[in-house]
Amino acid sequence: MRTGVSYDEGPPLRARTAAAVADAQLRANLQATAASWTAGREKMRDEFGFDQMRDRAREIRRGNIRQLPELLDRLEERVRANGGIVYRASDRDAAAKYVVDLARARGAKLVAKSKSMATEEIKLNEALGDAGVRVVETDLGEWILQLLGQRPSHIIAPAVHLNRTEIAELFRAESGEDIPDEREALVAYARRRLRQDFAAAEIGVSGVNLGVADTGTLCVMENEGNARLVTALPRVHVAMMGAERVVADWDEAAHILQLLPMAAIGDDASTYVNLITGPRREGETDGPEELHLVILDGGRMALRGTEFEEALSCIRCGACLYSCPMWRTVGGQAYGSPYSGPIGAVITPLLEGMSSPRGSELPFLSSLCGACHDACPVGIPLHDLLVRIRGAVSTPVHRRARIGARMWAAAWRRPWAYRVGVALTRGGLRLVGRKGWIRRLPGPAGRWTSQRDLPTRWPPPR
């Protein structure tokens, strides 16, 4: 089975966004998604007191990040006491290697996975594939994308850009069966087909929405039931957790677990939350015999104490994506990073580096409208973080732009130079324009006129 196209290949970011803009089916799907999320958000606000919950959530998460080392120590101690094994992975490669080594040691041929952005981040599927281990994604949307060789488009709803006819064709090709393109039939087929893998997999891999330090409990939230089966049937369960995803106690956990589905799906509960406090106990006949918690640092701890620290509060609800006009136009795949949308534009440079290929580009895929800032349930100041990160990005392109910025600043701090510049621009536009409009400008300014006519005076002629 294909393990998916790497994010690092393919056309550049602007080309990907342009292709997305031109994809009418994608645009229609994204628009429907955005509308339903907005309706859900309004309902949560009006009927379930969502706004009132946000302040407390922000304080909880800030407290968690301040106490992070202590919380992680306590979580580790409790997980071990419950019979689990804990591995602290300093970086992405170490985390992937741990799982690959474990699979080899257990002779595993099949790994069943439920959705985990952290496993995307460490490219676990590729690493296992390279080691000859088959990996099957069991979230319906993720499985569909795996069959297509594509990457997920969103944190919460991976296949949001496909329609049922496309999915039915895919299932028919895969199975040789004649599956009608009705939703129930498609879901029933996936259920039947994936149950084979739940029964056969030697290792189950899941993410972790929240770790509760007090009892060493891992919370895995879902709607389909695949995470339950992945964490209960295989003999070995590997739980991949970002180091920042820990709360102190059950009061905090209850608040965040209540808030998460409200922010993510506009409902006051997700179907299942699996609270895992260790492998199977004496006498139990389901549950893994081994529970491995991999805690992924990968650049997270280094953000504490910096001006970007608040990015660690993120609970990966996806609300900022749904609210973002950019994401709503191009979808998640165009970003080319495991994390897309506003939070992706912030943490990709923070985790991969300010000069990294994706990290240096993504912060600019934003009109800085601030809708994400408003949508975030834990109050991350995404707009301000984007601006600060833009200031910290350093690539050859950016350094050239900096030269231009220096010239701009040298001129525009001087009133006479400013007035001359404005007058020249006005005059120049009038010279070039016809009947008060310009349809084509040369050079980089041509990017403006690639989309819009430019008026040479204001108000424009009637």
Next chain:
Amino acid sequence: MIDAFTGALARRRATGQVVDADECAATCVAQMTAWGARRALVPDDAWLARLGLPHAIRAAGIEIVTWPSDRGWRELLGLDDAPPTCAVTVPIGAVAERGTLLVGSSPTHGRSLDAVGWWHLAVLRADLISATLADALGLAYAPGMAPPSAISLVSGPSRTSDVEKVTTYGAHGALEEHVVVVRSSPSD
């Protein structure tokens, strides 16, 4: 609290009813029959036995598989032409404001129990219902007590909206959920 809970079930796309202990077994079997279940997966639970449920299921001609079972996973998951199965659970708690069940693991009650069957029938003691999620979790994880190795917060049947953003039920867990709330009596 009971009314709040059964009212919230509708939001979760589950159904429920409230009965006395002596009506419980018949109610459960009626639901299984209405669903068309030909097999029931039932925990080896003393309270269920006192309620007469295993006996009533057998009497209705529905095959019983008791948990823990030594049948393989393929069989339990319903593969290889296994009969359509209703999984019975005995929740350890519930949340009135959300219509959520707390389904806990033990040697006689699998952590995957409600998800392996096609339908989920929960037999819930009324006095186990808490008002809020924080209350229910506070009880389940009270300091000084070892909590179950796994608790699942179950809020309705399994679903996905991965196909065109329209919700479809019966993904990898149960297709439907019905909760039979049993009013507590002094002999419990």
Next chain:
Amino acid sequence: MRVLEKLGVTVTVPKAQTCCGQPGWSAGHPDQARTVARQALKAFAGTDPVVVPSGSCAAMITHGYIDLFAGEPEEDAARDLAARTFELTQFIHRNGLTPAAAQDAPASVTYHDSCHMLRLLGERDSPRAVIASAGVELVEMADTDVCCGFGGAFSITFPEVSGALGEQKARSAADTEAEELVACDLSCLMHIVGRGRRLGVAIRARHIADLLDA
């Protein structure tokens, strides 16, 4: 300026002013933005309230300067200026002024909530109150609070996405069948009108200041 004078406000227009510095700051050149912004601190030094006919520039001063000058020698001066800077309709509404409509004002308009005005200044009501007091009918468009897609340098770094958002905004505005589109930010209007014209969606637009009697 003339709008305010007509309302009886004494207005000084400092000749030393240039630019608030926002283009540099939002494009990721904070040092250069600070250089330009220092000129604004100098030009507007004093105690008079500062009125800005742009939601974006006003938000830069009231919100952006706090971040831009944090830890700098000018931090106090920046905070002082931020506290007495207002966008035009914000100033008019908060001071209870009631401008009449301009001689050539349209009978009906639709209003675009520009992002910095709406989210950084928190101003949804002031512009609408000013439109109402001028006796102009307001027809609300769909998704009035969704970004028009201009975004400064974004308009030329990701022109296709910018154009897609501008198209949605242009069509929403045209669908209201109001006579004109108004907003507190000229750059949004140039982008929406220009995009509309390219697509054959004819929109007349004016800055909110031009709606008022001067």
